[in-house]
């Protein structure tokens with residue numbers, strides 16, 4: 213059998229040698245196809261390789277009757293419909309490391325060009341203007357670079373900025389004090405970073421949580437004359453808010469490699485002289501293109517020749533007989549992780565998962581991966597799956613322990629998840645009840661019984677007459693219906709918790725109103 217691979221964006225010819233050399237693999241590089249043309253062509257192919265240009269839609273995937281793998285030569289997979297790929301059993305792989313260096317170098321090039329107004333000065337010269345007055349820049353030395361997102365690229369940028377003798381303050385939900393110290397940067401919250409930085413650069417994926425992370429409110433907290441760089445994903449910085457902040461004089465300049473809608477040739481930000489921009493060139497070097505093409509080609513060859521892929525983005529792979537035994541627990545494991553990460557504000561240092569009862573005898577590693585996936589999903593979005601979850605956690609220095617225990621608390625099966633942070637530990641436990649499905653049965657020291665599903669409010673408060681009523685009134689004022697409610701307390705008049713399942717999402721403003729009620733210590737709204 214001969215496999216056919218379609219490459220629909222320009223990829224480095226040197227980089228695809230693993231495919232060219234493989235036996236029984238035919239490669240076609242056909243770029244600039246319209247969506248309709250690709251949808252028609254895909255029927256004949258077993259693998260599709262893309263960069264960021266091709267939008268791999270649900271329709272294209274659905275028409276790929278032979279399609280087994282989609283390779284993304286780069287990091288971000290936001291141009292691929294991952295749910296559709298998973299639903300159609302198509303593995304998506306990416307090349308997460310190959311362009312890190314290039315993206316970091318491009319960020320530094322943008323930072324320096326921005327500080328010294330190089331594009332503007334060059335543009336003036338092309339118009340035969342020898343204008344030295346309008347292009348006075350600022351030095352980087354001694355200035356503070358705020359780095360939001362200290363993953364592969366953010367870290368490389370921080371190291372390079374130190375080479376420019378800048379101070380670096382960074383925020384990443386996985387950045388611990390020890391790691392920050394090792395990297396020679398100071399650690400702050402997003403708020404602290406935006407307040408102290410002279411330049412701010414973002415290096416997160418585009419997720420629900422990072423969309424418009426830099427918005428009007430963030431701009432008001434920044435220093436006057438701050439400058440921003442986005443070489444990650446359009447949308448992390450709110451473009452409308454950025455435009456206003458530049459026009460008002462708050463922001464002195466911005467360097468953008470990425471936009472919310474690409475291509476962005478007509479964008480109004482490009483009309484501002486304070487904005488410099490490149491057309492998504494962060495990974496556009498000979499080296500990066502070769503690296504990512506090699507990595508992704510190897511993975512395609514691996515899959516088509518029956519081997520395990522190295523960089524899966526969406527792949528569930530558990531032997532069938534084991535799957536039959538543990539599949540019912542997948543949902544519970546993920547939701548326990550998701551619940552716990554929502555109620556844990558500090559940097560997670562250690563996760564321990566205890567399995568008891570029926571689970572004592574079975575291989576539980578896939579459940580552990582699913583729990584970790586639930587825990588990290590908030591910060592990694594679609595980048596995380598049950599295959600790469602443990603690896604990503606380890607990369608962030610999180611210690612993972614898996615333990616079998618005979619403590620069942622009377623349940624036939626029990627999963628208990630504990631996280632440790634600098635400020636202490638938190639636990640949540642759940643069970644699968646015959647006929648009733650997943651139930652959370654314990655939160656820290658409180659016994660509860662609730663279904664981990666939908667919109668949930670977790671409230672920590674003082675056990676006091678009227679506390680429940682006040683919460684109910686606030687929700688009623690916002691027309692938020694309470695579906696179920698659980699309360700638990702340690703001692704009469706002591707610490708207590710409320711767990712409410714509500715019929716619609718509780719927004720930040722309502723959380724603030726609830727938090728301001730007397731005797732309420734903390735309120736977390738989450739969607740499980």
Ligand SMILES: NC(=O)c1ccc[n+]([C@@H]2O[C@H](COP(=O)([O-])OP(=O)(O)OC[C@H]3O[C@@H](n4cnc5c(N)ncnc54)[C@H](O)[C@@H]3O)[C@@H](O)[C@H]2O)c1
Pocket residue numbers: 287288289308311312315360361362363364365366383384385386415416417418421422443444445469470492493494495496590591592595
């Ligand atoms: N311009 C380009 O051509 C180009 C090239 C390569 C990568 N990228 C983009 O750059 C970004 C970073 O890539 P990477 O390889 O460093 O990814 P990475 O996964 O190694 O790092 C991303 C980091 O963001 C952190 N993060 C998640 N949510 C956060 C939040 N709310 N606040 C702060 N940090 C948060 C994660 O913990 C992680 O450490 C991605 O968006 C990627 O698509 C762009």
Ligand SMILES: O=C(O)CC[C@@H](O)C(=O)O
Pocket residue numbers: 263264265285286287288289311492494495496
């Ligand atoms: O393919 C490209 O050039 C862009 C790649 C980049 O945005 C990525 O996420 O890896």
